[in-house]
Amino acid sequence: MLKSIFRILTAALFLIFYYQTAVSQTSNPSGDIKKAPDQLIWAQTLEGSYFNEFWNYQFYFDNGMKAHIVFSVANFGSLKSPVSGVRVSVFDHNGELYQLSREYPIERLVQDKDNHRFQLHPEREVFFEGKLPHQHRIVINTSKDGVHYDIDLSLKNISQAVMLGDGKFNVDSEKIGIVAHIPYAEAAGHISINDNKKRVTGTAYMDHTFQNQTTTRLMHSGYRFVTHHDRENWDILYFMLPKNSNNNRTIGYRIVKSDNDISMIGVKRIEQLHRGRAFNTSVPRIVELRLEDDSTLRISRTEDQEKFSILSELGWLARRAARSFLGGEVIDFRGEATLQKSSHRPKQGDYNFFLVD
Known part of the structure; x- marks a missing residue:
């Protein structure tokens, strides 16, 4: 009898220990909105056997075109040597979608402070430059698969870079840095595809995420929503759901500027998630959120415009091997959405979700 009780207690303790270690311990940084130090624009990792770092630019132009440009540095361990890279997508350039990805050896990276x-x-015109928030410029001039990209975009009236608390978000023992370097800016320049040049004006947003582990091993999914009404009125959401998150706890933030007042708050958890099809894939269609002040929001996809994965360029065997080694594949979905807060009018904007598949 005593032996049976001992075995039951041992099994129960094991299950408790297993549950506690299997779920992700997730939290946002304490503190309020702060000005981000200038030095955080530079790469913050570049060490260790694994690291992932992304500078994610989103451009919304007055003529209906959109562009997403993601600079990155990454170390995938023994899979390949560390690299820097860029991913580019241009939506509605003469009604077409263009996507590009490029990689370069990490030792060729130039950080000219x-x-x-x-x-x-x-030796490649693939860079961003300028001291924020005074000026900024993004240049992509490269070709791939017979398509030439010439992108030159300059920013002005740039909002101050901000972060929540110390900018370090916790997922188990991992510290993930997130900085909103450009919550809002006015953008102008040109986007040329195969010498078909379009002059563009509009707005831009950029955030910077850095971590010492691959996204595929840390995250289940990520969500951005951006609406830029004008310089004094905009709303930004960026949050991620870690793998095995306890009670759907998230890391991330909401930044709102309304009539010259800027506020920033952590996104606490996903309350409910309703899925729908996009590009033959099951993707969150409605995401209901709870913020750290216990207020709630709802993001609803209204139009799907793009699906993008770097691994889609690989052959079947290479893609399967990469997915196996990395623990999955990051797939981006982009389009239009609404943001709804109880007793407030919905805001129209753009979504940018990623799933680890």
Whole structure:
């Protein structure tokens, strides 16, 4: 009898220990909105056997075009040597969608802090430059698969870079840095595809995420929503759901500027998630959120415009091997959405979700 009780207690303790270690311990940083230090624009990792770092630009133009440009540095361990990279997508350039990805050896990365230039290769025109918030410029001039991209975009009236508390979000023992370097800016320049040049004006947003582990091993999914009404009125959401998250706890933030007042608050958890099809994939269609002040929000996809995965460029065997080694594949979905808060009018904007499949 005593032996049976002992076995039951041992099994119960094991299950409690297993449950506590299997779920992700997730939290946002304490503190309020803070000005982000200038030095956080530069790469913060570049060490260790694994790291992932992303500078995610989103452009929304007055003529209906959209562009997403993601600079990155990454170390995938023994799979391949560390690299820098860029992913580009241009939506509705003469009614077409163009997507590009490029990688360069990490040792060719140039971080010219005196001239405020981050360049992936000294002999390639793939860079961003300018001291924020005074000025900023993004240049992509490259070709791939017979398509030439010439992108030159300059920003002005740039909002101050901000972060929540110390900018470090917790997922188990991992510290994930997230900084909103450009919550809002006015953008102008040109986007040329195969010498078909379009002059563009509009707005831009950019955030910077850095971590010492691959996204595929840390995250289940991620969510962005951006609406830019004008310089004094905009709303930004960026949050991620870690794998095995306890009670759907998330890391991330909401930043709102309304009539010259800026506020920032953590996104606490996903309350409910309703899925729908996009590009033959099951994707969150309605995401109901709870913020750290216990208020709630709802994001609803209204139009799906793009699906993008770097691994889609690989052959079947190479893609399968990469997915196996990395623990999955990051797939981006982009389009239009609404943001709804109880007793408030819905806001129209753009979503950018990613799923780890």
